Amino acid sequence: MDAKNPIKYVVVGGGIAGVTCVETLSVFGDSASITLLSASPLIKTVVNYSKLTQVAETFDVKEKPIVSVEEKNSNVHVIQTSVTSLSTKDKKIYTSDGCSITYDKLCICTGGKPRVIAEGNPLVIGIRDTESVKDFQNKVRKARRIVIIGNGGIATELVYELEGCEVIWAIKDTSIAHTFVDAGAGEFFLEHLNKDKDKTPAGPSKRLKYTTAEAGEPGIPLPSGHDGGALGPDWTRDLEIRGHLDQISHRVHVEKGVEVDTILSPDEFKESGMEESSPWSHTSGVNNTAGNDFLLTALWPVYITFSNGRVYGCDLVVSATGVVPNARFTEERDGDSQFELAEDGGIKINSHMETNLDSVYAAGDVCTACWEHSPHWLQMRLWSQARQMGCYAAKCMIADVKNEDISMDFCFELFAHVTTFFRFKVVLLGKFNGQSLGNDYEVLLRVTKGEEYVKVILQNGRLVGAVLIGETDLEETFENLILNGLDLTPFKENLLEPGVDVEDFFD
């Protein structure tokens, strides 16, 4: 490495993983040449970073024009372009505008796209970036009824925020928010589903604030139709997501334990001879005081049939059914440049964030962590993990260039996620849902209706996971207990006792 012939780092993707990777390279990469390539004109950066505990972190995410990375880091060059292929033989990547760029070390941070059922149907949409939200906002304005499919982050946030239309929330499971919380916590949330939002507690330490620069402002071109970076914390904040019906503030029906069978056009529905079901004629999560006579309609623009035989008509379907990693480029260059993919479609990476391809690393939603995980960590496609992976990938690339050893970053020791659902602060730690523990664990619970839900998971007397909903103030203590592996058998009975200050207990 010398000043005349600097090491060339190239990072693809202007989401949180790519930008964090570039910023870390810029700080620690000595006099390297660093290039960031991103398809979208806006990038995501982290501001107001703070640690809630050793591992759990909160930060604001700011969307900025791509050139801001160059302005902030003088050794970084940014190009707004789409990478179409890669040749590991020549150590070159090729872009949609016909250019090629050589690299010594390359990091792929191309994120993911929504996994949409019935892709191509304009009435079935997925949500990922600013542009897709704008499309959704426009369509929702005319909607009287929306069906939301999926039981993860997007669906859980959207059902709470959507007003001015009926919402049918179709989930495969028997409890809500199942990707994040267990059935008990789902039950805890359920009573807030149709509640007047003003009466629901608003956690004072509301989560990470997501701020957005307005596309169209000077220096910020309107999105070009390329996939932008994924939205994130508080994406529904300050967004007017309102349907067509003034009569309705908030009305959600949960259709549990179902999968989508078919999606039908009005003509197909007519021909099928099926009868439309009424969401409000049976139970679960229904607030049907107003009746729905004003929704009597000859035909809906789209019909959806479920595995339980029910059929609902609606104006729009939101497919909040997860993420598909953007792991393949649009063109193939040489046969040796194919990534090995994991079962979930992510690029496989080892404990040094390396892919199967020489000198090519990956970070964020695009990758699947294939190293042997610490007993208390699991991968989920989240902001915090994308940021942590981007940072660690940069350090791994630098260590490789310098021929230095690098040990796994501490953040991969313990899973920690801080978010908000139904206005409750939610902290998830370790194997919070007993993931991969089989039946070999014990659960302790403390629930105060409408206030808090505390669940801890013990294995062999040791704390291995926790779900903390509400202002519990227990995250730091429980994180420490998970990390130090203390045998809690003698204290088990008192661990969640109200009035006991758990922290003092172990001092």
Ligand SMILES: Cc1cc2nc3c(=O)[nH]c(=O)nc-3n(C[C@H](O)[C@H](O)[C@H](O)COP(=O)(O)OP(=O)(O)OC[C@H]3O[C@@H](n4cnc5c(N)ncnc54)[C@H](O)[C@@H]3O)c2cc1C
């Ligand atoms: C609606 C929504 C709400 C969310 N809320 C939360 C939340 O509350 N908390 C949380 O922790 N996580 C949340 N997430 C998840 C979080 O946003 C993602 O995990 C995270 O943003 C992933 O970052 P990334 O950098 O890996 O990918 P992305 O943000 O998807 O960035 C990928 C980048 O790669 C670029 N790109 C793609 N292909 C190419 C190419 N061929 N050439 C050049 N550039 C390319 C894209 O333009 C983009 O800039 C949410 C996600 C969504 C969609």
Ligand SMILES: NC(=O)C1=CN([C@@H]2O[C@H](COP(=O)(O)OP(=O)(O)OC[C@H]3O[C@@H](n4cnc5c(N)ncnc54)[C@H](OP(=O)(O)O)[C@@H]3O)[C@@H](O)[C@H]2O)C=CC1
């Ligand atoms: N507050 C937060 O932390 C938020 C995080 N996010 C993140 O953004 C990304 C996108 O969110 P989202 O789309 O909600 O993804 P998630 O992975 O959170 O949830 C996807 C949901 O869709 C279900 N699903 C998958 N396929 C089907 C299908 N064919 N029919 C019915 N249901 C199906 C899944 O069930 P199953 O698992 O059983 O397959 C799961 O319940 C995720 O990485 C998520 O973690 C998004 C919003 C908020």
